[in-house]
Amino acid sequence: MRHRSKTxxxxxxxxxxxxxLANLACSLIEHGRIRTTLAKAKALRPVAEKLVTLGKRGDLHARRQAVAFLRHKDVAKKLFEEVAPLAAKREGGYCRITKLGARMTDAAPMAVIEWVDQSAEAPAEDVAPVEAKVAEAPAKKSKAKKAEDEAPVEVEAEEAPAKKPKAKKKADEPAEDAPAQEEAEAAEDKE
Structure with missing residues (x-):
């Protein structure tokens, strides 16, 4: 039986x-916000919050524990220097999970997990807001609307300058005229 087994x-x-979980935690620390499945986000939250607690402690042993779990010194450094100071006044609950809906391919429930303090003060620069992408998703259209949208639309196109056609070599031309013809084509290209 799985009594009191929370894993x-x-x-x-x-x-x-x-x-x-280590890779997800590295991505979360590095980018501030990641999009993943709901189950993975829920599994990541306690791991990420324990890492922030290590970051708030800040001693050598905490740094070594964080590097041992994350396996990236630069990510651990960012955890201790940027992420943990933002959460210094907070007692817990460093992460926020926002549900996004089902993924198109396999209908897996998707979610965004992000730092609560980082999103309030300095939004993540590397990751575009996922909520905007979800809002831009096309809505289902009725057959009448689809017919209207598929009607040809006349758009005036700007005329592009016509390119000069290059002279093609003929198979029956003698080979000695080939260098002269190449020089003529090079002169036309320069113009």
Whole structure:
């Protein structure tokens, strides 16, 4: 029986799950906001919050623990220097999960996980707002609307300057005229 077993297994072995969560945590620290499945976001939240707690502690042992889990010194450095100071006044709840709806391909529930303090003060520069992308998703149209949209629309196109056609070599021309013809084509290209 699974009494008091809180580990979300995500249908992976323990090593695979640990590597997945470490990679997700690195991406979250690096970008400030990531888009993933809802199950992975829920599994990532306790891991990310424990890493922020290590960052708030800030001692050498906490740094070594963070590097041991994340396996990237530069990401651990960003955790301790940028992410943890923003959450210094907060007692917990450093992450926010926002549901996005089903993924188009396999209908998996998607979510965005982000830092609460970072999104309020300095939005993530590398990641475009996902909410805007979801809002731009095309709505289903009725058959009448589709017929109207598919009607040809006349658009005036700007006339592009016509290019001069290059003279093609003929197979029956003698080979000795080839250098002269190449020189003539090069002169035309320069003009």
């Amino acid at each position: 979300v297994k995500l249908k992976r072995t323990a090593d695979h799950r640990r590597a997945l």
